[in-house]
Amino acid sequence: MQPHVHHFVCSRPAKGTQVSSGPHRWALTAAVLACAVSSAYAQPAAEDLYQRANAATCASCHGTEGRTTQGSAIPAIAGMPKADMVTQLKAFKEGTRPATVMHQLSKGLTDAQINSIAAYYASLQR
Numbered sequence: 001m002q003p004h005v006h007h008f009v010c011s012r013p014a015k016g017t018q019v020s021s022g023p024h025r026w027a028l029t030a031a032v033l034a035c036a037v038s039s040a041y042a043q044p045a046a047e048d049l050y051q052r053a054n055a056a057t058c059a060s061c062h063g064t065e066g067r068t069t070q071g072s073a074i075p076a077i078a079g080m081p082k083a084d085m086v087t088q089l090k091a092f093k094e095g096t097r098p099a100t101v102m103h104q105l106s107k108g109l110t111d112a113q114i115n116s117i118a119a120y121y122a123s124l125q126r
Ligand code: HEC
Pocket: 054, 055, 057, 058, 059, 060, 061, 062, 073, 074, 075, 076, 077, 085, 088, 089, 098, 099, 100, 101, 102, 103, 105, 117
């Protein structure tokens, strides 16, 4: 069976790669490569969503975007430098920093989640 390039929704074959003139598999390769490139562009959006979804689990206590109301017993975390937050969350997770609720919460986070969450809050204004 002949490959039909027009079945690829990601791209049309570039000039000189028509199925009729060149070896068929080159046209196919060009189309597949174009698909791979365009899905790479979609990645920042997925990463962003992953980050926000993780960070949202903190909002119920630390406030929307990490800002607590004045006089709150819970510390604000917006604008906390990334390295500091990673250190604190790991200290909670390992139990080396005393806590009431953060031990339990941090135990549910992977290192990748901790890094992602810390980067998010570091990017926000205090
Ligand atoms: C159930 C409420 C609650 C939730 C949910 C919560 N925290 Fe906390 N957080 C606290 C409290 C209370 C403290 C003070 C330490 C303690 O008693 O556990 C704290 C302390 C912290 C600190 C230390 C702040 C400082 O100034 O040193 C960080 C960092 C932190 N939390 C990050 C997070 C992150 C990130 C999340 C989401 C993954 C989160 N917290 C979810 C209640 C919460």
